[in-house]
Amino acid sequence: MLRDVSMDEISDGKKYTHKDLARLSCNDCMGCSSCCEEMGDTIILDPLDVYRITKRLNKPFTELLGTHLALKVVDGIVMPSINMDNEVKACAFLVNKRCTIHDIRPGFCRLFPLGRAYEDDGFYYFLQKDECKVKNRGKVRIDKWICESDIVSYEAFTLRWHKFIVTLRNMLEKMTDEEEVKALSLSVLNNFYIVPFDERKDFYEQVYERIENYPNI
Ligand code: SF4
Numbered sequence: 001m002l003r004d005v006s007m008d009e010i011s012d013g014k015k016y017t018h019k020d021l022a023r024l025s026c027n028d029c030m031g032c033s034s035c036c037e038e039m040g041d042t043i044i045l046d047p048l049d050v051y052r053i054t055k056r057l058n059k060p061f062t063e064l065l066g067t068h069l070a071l072k073v074v075d076g077i078v079m080p081s082i083n084m085d086n087e088v089k090a091c092a093f094l095v096n097k098r099c100t101i102h103d104i105r106p107g108f109c110r111l112f113p114l115g116r117a118y119e120d121d122g123f124y125y126f127l128q129k130d131e132c133k134v135k136n137r138g139k140v141r142i143d144k145w146i147c148e149s150d151i152v153s154y155e156a157f158t159l160r161w162h163k164f165i166v167t168l169r170n171m172l173e174k175m176t177d178e179e180e181v182k183a184l185s186l187s188v189l190n191n192f193y194i195v196p197f198d199e200r201k202d203f204y205e206q207v208y209e210r211i212e213n214y215p216n217i
């Protein structure tokens with residue numbers, strides 16, 4: 001999601017790579033679950049998040065809509081998000097204040113309270129200074145915090161997906177035919193979230209192949 005905010009306002013002013021240490025450790029949250037509650041539909045999911053969740057729950061994407069997942073329009077594009085529109089206004093994966101999918105938690109959750117700022121040729125991490133409630137957090141290396149087995153491939157995928165979405169958004173903005181806009185947006189939803197990925201093949205390679213099917217994006 002694009003945010004029009006000043007870095008000085010929200011961050012500690014430093015630019016981090018995954019090899020850097022940042023004050024992230026919140027002592028395993030210690031009974032706090034505030035960032036898994038009342039977040040509305042702000043936890044947007046990428047294709048890797050949805051792939052992992054559908055595989056873990058052994059259910060197709062469409063069956064999880066309304067329970068665990070929701071759809072929202074982000075910058076003109078239909079995207080899935082974590083569903084918090086329930087009685088307790090909390091993530092459906094949160095049970096007894098613990099994340100029940102911690103090992104496969106979405107990228108947004110892995111990152112928190114870090115953010116990513118994209119530049120022309122890559123991105124850097126920044127620390128959102130007022131997001132986590134815990135004070136005096138300990139230092140942790142960022143790749144350890146994100147906890148992806150192959151951080152280099154994960155970052156390459158994140159960057160590629162970001163570029164795809166930004167180009168798609170720019171393209172949709174210029175389109176004047178409402179039906180064409182709808183068709184393209186739904187095609188992306190279908191190809192990257194609804195049509196399942198083959199578990200026997202490399203996930204990233206499959207995403208890149210599907211991106212290649214949109215030569216203008
Ligand atoms: S606010 Fe901080 S301590 Fe609380 S759940 Fe989020 S990351 Fe954990």
Ligand code: SF4
Pocket residue numbers: 035036037043082091092093094098099100101102105106109
């Ligand atoms: S997926 Fe896990 S970490 Fe993310 S909001 Fe839900 S309970 Fe919290």
